[in-house]
Amino acid sequence: MMEVSGLTVRFGGVLPLDDVSVTFESSTCGLIGPNGAGKTTFFNVLSGFVTPASGRVRAFGEDLLAMAHYRRARWGLRRTFQTEQAIEELSVYDNVAMIHEHSRLTSSKRRDDVLEAISFVGIQASPSDRVGTLGAGERRLVEMARCVVGSPRLVLLDEPAAGLPDDETNHLAAVIRRIPQHTGALVVLVDHDMGLVSATCETTSVLDFGHLIASGPTAEVLQDERVVNAYLGTKEVA
Amino acid sequence: MRLKGHGMLPRIVVIAALYLFALFGLPALLSLYYIDSLTQAAIFSIVAVGLGVLVGRVGLYSLGQYAVLAIGAWVAARLLFATTLPYPVVLLAAGVVTMVIGMIFGLPALRVRGLYLALITLMMAGALTVVITTTNFPNGGSGFWGYNGSTVHPAAIRRPAIAAGDPAYYRYSLVVAAIMFILVFVHVRTKPGRAWVAIRQSESAALAAGINTTLYKLWAWALASFVTGVAGGVLAGSSHYLYSIDFPVQDSITLLAVVLMGGAYSLWGAVVAGLLLQLLPALFQVWGVSNDWITILFGIGVLNVLITAPRGLADQVPRDLGRLVRKLRAVGQRAPAPEATAR
Numbered sequence: 001m002m003e004v005s006g007l008t009v010r011f012g013g014v015l016p017l018d019d020v021s022v023t024f025e026s027s028t029c030g031l032i033g034p035n036g037a038g039k040t041t042f043f044n045v046l047s048g049f050v051t052p053a054s055g056r057v058r059a060f061g062e063d064l065l066a067m068a069h070y071r072r073a074r075w076g077l078r079r080t081f082q083t084e085q086a087i088e089e090l091s092v093y094d095n096v097a098m099i100h101e102h103s104r105l106t107s108s109k110r111r112d113d114v115l116e117a118i119s120f121v122g123i124q125a126s127p128s129d130r131v132g133t134l135g136a137g138e139r140r141l142v143e144m145a146r147c148v149v150g151s152p153r154l155v156l157l158d159e160p161a162a163g164l165p166d167d168e169t170n171h172l173a174a175v176i177r178r179i180p181q182h183t184g185a186l187v188v189l190v191d192h193d194m195g196l197v198s199a200t201c202e203t204t205s206v207l208d209f210g211h212l213i214a215s216g217p218t219a220e221v222l223q224d225e226r227v228v229n230a231y232l233g234t235k236e237v238a
Numbered sequence: 239m240r241l242k243g244h245g246m247l248p249r250i251v252v253i254a255a256l257y258l259f260a261l262f263g264l265p266a267l268l269s270l271y272y273i274d275s276l277t278q279a280a281i282f283s284i285v286a287v288g289l290g291v292l293v294g295r296v297g298l299y300s301l302g303q304y305a306v307l308a309i310g311a312w313v314a315a316r317l318l319f320a321t322t323l324p325y326p327v328v329l330l331a332a333g334v335v336t337m338v339i340g341m342i343f344g345l346p347a348l349r350v351r352g353l354y355l356a357l358i359t360l361m362m363a364g365a366l367t368v369v370i371t372t373t374n375f376p377n378g379g380s381g382f383w384g385y386n387g388s389t390v391h392p393a394a395i396r397r398p399a400i401a402a403g404d405p406a407y408y409r410y411s412l413v414v415a416a417i418m419f420i421l422v423f424v425h426v427r428t429k430p431g432r433a434w435v436a437i438r439q440s441e442s443a444a445l446a447a448g449i450n451t452t453l454y455k456l457w458a459w460a461l462a463s464f465v466t467g468v469a470g471g472v473l474a475g476s477s478h479y480l481y482s483i484d485f486p487v488q489d490s491i492t493l494l495a496v497v498l499m500g501g502a503y504s505l506w507g508a509v510v511a512g513l514l515l516q517l518l519p520a521l522f523q524v525w526g527v528s529n530d531w532i533t534i535l536f537g538i539g540v541l542n543v544l545i546t547a548p549r550g551l552a553d554q555v556p557r558d559l560g561r562l563v564r565k566l567r568a569v570g571q572r573a574p575a576p577e578a579t580a581r
């Protein structure tokens with residue numbers, strides 16, 4: 001459970017987030033909105049890369065914004081990036097193990113935990129393969145494995161299916177659906193693929209130019225007139 | 239913890255054989271002239287492996303490594319004159335003091351990256367060179383600076399008793415180099431090494447992985463300063479007399495170019511860099527080729543790396559040789575069948 005209250009971010013004259021208050025309660029929550037709505041900026045606030053002008057974020061009873069950015073992973077924050085960021089020079093195994101070795105988990109269980117995360121997301125490549133040699137879909141899965149290893153509490157996925165073919169998107173949807181039950185984490189999914197959002201998220205919130213314009217059960221939100229208008233003319237709506 | 243490991247043994251055997259040959263074979267085969275330049279190559283391969291950590295692993299471009307080397311040489315020379323401490327202790331002290339000084343300078347510098355870091359380190363190196371030019375290197379004088387400007391016959395910096403002669407000192411340098419390489423190898427293969435490549439690729443991805451990027455950058459900086467300081471200590475003994483003009487600021491730029499050429503990401507690249515920097519000029523002198531050609535050659539080498547071989551010569555040469563061998567073999571097999579060549 002994550003409560004966001006009065007969150008405002010200012011970049012010079014623009015307000016990519018303007019007094020946003022929203023609660024993420026269901027196990028997998030969607031966060032949608034047209035390009036430039038402020039979705040990635042919101043994730044960057046949670047990661048600590050962007051300092052908000054005002055506002056608070058309480059996640060599982062703790063003040064997330066008070067934590068140093070690099071400590072948030074140890075607390076249980078995980079994320080993927082809009083442009084995928086698996087570490088090319090390292091093997092699949094080391095990519096995932098890296099999260100584990102900077103967490104508070106003991107190293108004696110590391111090997112098992114890492115291999116378990118790799119098989120959970122269904123990576124076909126060998127754990128010893130260098131990530132730089134993998135295709136786009138597999139790299140995305142490496143990022144997903146990095147999100148589920150250890151004890152994640154909050155998993156932020158920024159357009160994980162962007163550019164993937166349908167079968168790989170379907171596989172990803174299945175993985176995302178299983179994360180909350182498997183790890184106990186709260187998942188927030190940002191995507192322009194409404195099929196993926198409907199297939200995975202019980203509730204969805206909608207941002208438009210930094211304002212929260214709707215929040216509720218996904219099916220209802222996608223029917224909402226304001227949401228349809230916000231997206232009108234943008235071709236991403238499936 | 240690592241899953242690979244097979245294929246490791248033959249590699250270790252090859253490296254050990256090469257190393258033993260360099261240690262015992264080369265001094266028997268080569269003249270003192272070449273042994274001296276190989277000593278220098280060993281010393282500068284340590285400097286290169288330190289810079290390789292910064293540039294290749296973390297993506298931090300330093301143009302101040304000659305100044306760092308000078309600090310190590312100064313500290314070692316000072317201790318060698320002032321004390322009778324055993325050589326390994328002096329080298330360790332040179333490394334530690336250089337590391338501390340490097341970190342004091344590095345702490346503010348590491349807030350920036352890329353071109354700005356390169357410029358800042360260049361400026362700092364310039365400032366340090368000015369200091370060393372005024373204080374001079376210790377030459378057996380008294381006082382804190384240990385410099386006596388009025389002596390005509392300055393005292394020579396001592397060498398370890400077991401390595402007084404040049405071939406012995408060459409071996410000594412090679413052993414120190416091996417220890418420094420192992421130190422770096424252990425780092426890049428474990429937690430800090432993984433954190434460093436993550437930082438190099440993307441600082442935000444590293445932070446999101448829970449890596450304290452400031453700490454790990456400083457760690458890399460400390461390691462590079464330490465090994466360079468130790469190299470400075472070895473350099474002090476190798477040359478007997480140290481002068482500030484031996485550490486020109488612009489040579490740090492050449493060093494970066496050579497490290498990129500050799501391959502900043504691999505430890506072999508550092509060996510190649512040491513040889514390019516020290517053995518090549520010695521060869522050119524024997525061949526009667528002007529030293530200016532070296533600068534031109536290094537320029538072409540860096541271009542080559544930027545355009546065709548981002549991982550440097552240490553990666554490119556074996557790869558291209560492998561290709562050549564495969565091609566030759568294919569040609570050899572095809573030769574008896576005329577229709578195959580007539581295609």
Ligand SMILES: Nc1ncnc2c1ncn2[C@@H]1O[C@H](COP(=O)(O)OP(=O)(O)OP(=O)(O)O)[C@@H](O)[C@H]1O
Pocket residue numbers: 011014016033034035036037038039040041042082
């Ligand atoms: N570092 C920054 N400095 C200035 N402006 C920024 C910065 N990052 C984002 N913005 C601006 O903030 C607004 C929100 O951007 P953001 O990346 O959060 O949108 P988004 O909802 O993720 O869009 P998309 O769907 O295209 O990924 C945009 O107008 C963007 O140009």
Ligand SMILES: [Mg+2]
Pocket residue numbers: 039040041082
């Ligand atoms: Mg975005």
